[in-house]
Amino acid sequence: MAKVKVAFIGLGVMGYPMAGHLSKAGFDVNVYNRTAAKAEQWAKEYQGTAYSTPKEAATGCDVVFVCVGNDQDVLQVCEGENGVLAGLKSAAILVDHTTASAELAKQLAASCEQQGNDFIDAPVSGGQAGAENGVLTIMCGGDEQVFKNVQPIMDAYARFSQLMGPVGDGQKAKMANQICIAGVVQGLSEALNFASRAGLDTDKLVETISKGAAGSWQMENRSATMVKGEFEFGFAVDWMRKDLAIAFEEAKKHQADLPMTTMVDGFYEQVQELGGNRWDTSSLIALLQKKG
Numbered sequence: 352m353a354k355v356k357v358a359f360i361g362l363g364v365m366g367y368p369m370a371g372h373l374s375k376a377g378f379d380v381n382v383y384n385r386t387a388a389k390a391e392q393w394a395k396e397y398q399g400t401a402y403s404t405p406k407e408a409a410t411g412c413d414v415v416f417v418c419v420g421n422d423q424d425v426l427q428v429c430e431g432e433n434g435v436l437a438g439l440k441s442a443a444i445l446v447d448h449t450t451a452s453a454e455l456a457k458q459l460a461a462s463c464e465q466q467g468n469d470f471i472d473a474p475v476s477g478g479q480a481g482a483e484n485g486v487l488t489i490m491c492g493g494d495e496q497v498f499k500n501v502q503p504i505m506d507a508y509a510r511f512s513q514l515m516g517p518v519g520d521g522q523k524a525k526m527a528n529q530i531c532i533a534g535v536v537q538g539l540s541e542a543l544n545f546a547s548r549a550g551l552d553t554d555k556l557v558e559t560i561s562k563g564a565a566g567s568w569q570m571e572n573r574s575a576t577m578v579k580g581e582f583e584f585g586f587a588v589d590w591m592r593k594d595l596a597i598a599f600e601e602a603k604k605h606q607a608d609l610p611m612t613t614m615v616d617g618f619y620e621q622v623q624e625l626g627g628n629r630w631d632t633s634s635l636i637a638l639l640q641k642k643g
C-alpha cells in the first residue's frame with residue numbers, strides 16, 4: 352500500500368513538534384511555514400520536505416493539517432492562489448488544529464465540499480508539553496467516516512481524540528475547555544494568594560488539598576511556579592484572550608451567560624497592561640500578589 356502523504360502548515364510552538372511526530376510515525380510529510388527558516392530547520396531535524404507555499408506543500412497529499420494563530424491566519428494559508436485549497440487533490444481531507452471560531456470551520460467545510468474535499472475542525476488541548484510529548488487531546492467536528500480516516504494519523508501526537516458532532520463542534524468543545532480553565536486558574540490564584548498571606552506553607556497545602564475535591568491539573572502543574580511568580584510555561588495570555596473572545600461570540604448566539612469568564616477576561620486584560628502578554632495563563636495570581 353502507498354505511504355500516506357500528509358502536509359503540515361504552521362510550524363509554531365505546537366505545529367513544529369506535531370509535524371515531527373507525523374514524520375517519526377513514518378508518514379511522508381510536507382511542511383510549510385511563513386517564516387521559511389523554521390521550515391528549513393524542521394526539514395533538517397526530521398524526514399520531510401519544506402515547501403515555500405501552502406499550495407505546494409498540500410499538493411498530492413491525502414491529509415493536510417493546519418495549525419496557525421487565528422481565523423484570519425487560517426484563511427490566509429487556506430485561500431487564494433497559493434493557499435492549501437488550491438493544492439488539494441480530489442477527496443483529500445483538510446484538518447484545522449488552530450483554535451478558531453465555529454463559523455470559520457463551517458466556512459472552510461463549505462469551501463472543501465464545493466471542490467470535492469472533506470474538512471474536520473480539530474483544536475487541541477495539552478499545551479507545548481502535550482505537543483512535544485505527543486499526548487494532546489483533540490476535539491473534532493465533522494463527518495464520522497472522515498474523522499475515522501484521520502484519527503489514526505492524529506494518534507501520532509494525540510493521547511485522546513473525540514468526534515464531538517458536526518463541523519464546528521470541535522471548536523465549541525475547545526471554547527468550553529477555555530471557559531473551564533479561566534475559572535479554575537482564578538480560583539487557584541485566589542486560594543494560593545490567600546494561603547501565602549495567611550501564613551500557610553503552600554507546598555504542604557497543595558500536597559494535601561490536591562488529593563481532595565479541590566484538586567486539578569492546574570493545581571498539580573502550576574501551583575509551585577505561581578507562588579514564585581514564574582509565568583513562562585506555555586499558553587500565553589494573548590492567546591487566551593483570543594480564545595475567550597471567540598467563546599463570548601459563540602455564547603451570545605446561544606444566550607449562554609458567562610459571568611465568571613467575563614470577569615476573568617477582565618483580569619487577563621489587566622495582566623496584559625502589566626506587560627504580561629506572553630506570560631502563561633497562570634499569571635492571574637500576579638494581580639493579587641502585587642497588592643500591598
Ligand code: NAP
Pocket residue numbers: 361362363364365366384385386389418419420421423424425427428448449450451475476477478479585586587590
Ligand atoms: P505560535 O507558536 O505563535 O505559532 C503560530 C504559527 O502560525 C507559526 O508557524 C506562524 O508562522 C504561523 N502563522 C501565524 N499567522 C500566519 C499567517 N497569517 N500566515 C501564515 N502563517 C501564519 O502559536 P502556537 O502556540 O503554535 O499556537 C497555534 C494554535 O494552537 C493557536 O490557535 C493556539 O491558540 C492553539 N493552541 C496553542 C497552545 C499552546 O500552548 N501554545 C495550546 C493549545 C492550542 P511564523 O513562524 O512565520 O510566525
